[in-house]
Amino acid sequence: MAWIAREDRYDTGCSGGRSSRSGLSQHALPLPQLTPRQAREQPSATDAVRGVQARRGQPPAVEAVGAVRQIEIPTAGGPLLARVYTPAGRGPFPILVYFHGGGWVIANLNVYDPSARALTNAARFIVVSVAYRQAPENPFLPRRTTPTRPRNG
DSSP: OOOEEETTEEEOSOSTTEEOTTSOEEOOOOGGGSOHHHHHHSOOHHHHHHHHHHHTTOOOOOOOOSEEEEEEEOOTTOOEEEEEEEOSSOOOOOEEEEEOSSTTTSOOTTTTHHHHHHHHHHHTOEEEEEEOOOTTTSOSSOOOSSOOOOOOO
16 A cells, blocks of 8 residues: 655545545555655655654654664675664574565665564564665666586586
């Protein structure tokens, strides 16, 4: 579902402009009609929730976890940023590698921060949320930097 700001409201991208009781108006361009850059610049569902909280005079709700830190994961194509969420309490904890939604094209670590926090607490896992390289700027299966040789047998 796309969330697009219109007249200080947040739109879900469906249902022809009607407003719901939550104050969310519903008349936005569908994501397929936007370029990847345009889609990434649109307010997200997280922005919509924060907008509703702000209009109600509520502070942004951020689910507490034991710890959050950012790391870089070295790869052949350069480092990838990741955010590591650790539950409160004593470990050891299992680890979950989380690749956020967005169809490999839109969204980012900040949009899916609430999801990673909720997973951390509900599952009692360390969640490693990865900021993967996005298409179309980074096509799937990047070119190899070194030639490969077939293996015998």
